Amino acid sequence: MSDVQIDIRNVSFQYEYTNVLNDISLQVCQGDFLALLGPNGSGKSTLLKLILGLLKPMGGSVELFGENADKFKQREWIGYVSQKSNAFNSGFPATVREVVRSGLAKKTGLFKRLPRDANQRAEEALKLVGMERFIDRNIGALSGGQQQRVFIARALISEPKLLILDEPTVGIDHENVQAFYDLLVKLNEEQGITMVLVTHDVNTVSNRISHVACLNQTIHFHGYRREFDTLPEEKLSAWYGHAVRKVH
Numbered sequence: 001m002s003d004v005q006i007d008i009r010n011v012s013f014q015y016e017y018t019n020v021l022n023d024i025s026l027q028v029c030q031g032d033f034l035a036l037l038g039p040n041g042s043g044k045s046t047l048l049k050l051i052l053g054l055l056k057p058m059g060g061s062v063e064l065f066g067e068n069a070d071k072f073k074q075r076e077w078i079g080y081v082s083q084k085s086n087a088f089n090s091g092f093p094a095t096v097r098e099v100v101r102s103g104l105a106k107k108t109g110l111f112k113r114l115p116r117d118a119n120q121r122a123e124e125a126l127k128l129v130g131m132e133r134f135i136d137r138n139i140g141a142l143s144g145g146q147q148q149r150v151f152i153a154r155a156l157i158s159e160p161k162l163l164i165l166d167e168p169t170v171g172i173d174h175e176n177v178q179a180f181y182d183l184l185v186k187l188n189e190e191q192g193i194t195m196v197l198v199t200h201d202v203n204t205v206s207n208r209i210s211h212v213a214c215l216n217q218t219i220h221f222h223g224y225r226r227e228f229d230t231l232p233e234e235k236l237s238a239w240y241g242h243a244v245r246k247v248h
Ligand SMILES: Nc1ncnc2c1ncn2[C@@H]1O[C@H](COP(=O)(O)OP(=O)(O)OP(=O)(O)O)[C@@H](O)[C@H]1O
Pocket: 015, 016, 018, 020, 038, 039, 040, 041, 042, 043, 044, 045, 046, 047, 200
């Protein structure tokens, strides 16, 4: 099998009257750590929905692991952590264990029995994100950053080959963002999980990321992070449609 996991070719998409994506081509390979970068409204979520097979492209094709995205069956190969997954309030009636175990539903089907080792796997997934001691806590009692880690564990329990994170550092304290990146890098390097991190914030692109793609209706740049680092702010600002400052 080729090592291309996401293969987007000449994709275009529009909602009723809004043209959102034009002639997008992007490949993500096994082991990449890609930041998909673009301002609000640039089409990032739409592109994610196309990748996840929730929308169909109007032109072009999206393949996952060599198969058409909307026919792709191996859902457990893809972990997805959505934008709002760290926003549970303190009254939400589920423990960390229950939240993490629910990540097995895509493997087993919603109403089939969970595998016998579900608890052990929940513990292992929580260990990977450094949250095992919180297993019996209520999810709503954790901080935004801790909840985010639990949702990553929920995605990890089905042993994905690819993890897609939508704006994962929103709601995490500045001091904890570095530790969060360390976790993603560990999962990328030690577990070999391909990472796609979607963000509007140019300064979220840490030096631990291998590739960057800049999206605003079309792909303006796709290359190694080192090349991205040399791009002038004027160029990024032109793509964003407003002034962009890099702080490092
Ligand atoms: N269901 C929809 N129907 C009509 N237009 C939509 C729909 N969803 C998104 N759009 C429009 O498509 C464009 C791209 O939206 P999208 O959510 O993909 O961007 P985004 O980059 O993810 O934005 P953000 O960073 O704000 O989440 C926007 O102009 C948005 O208003």
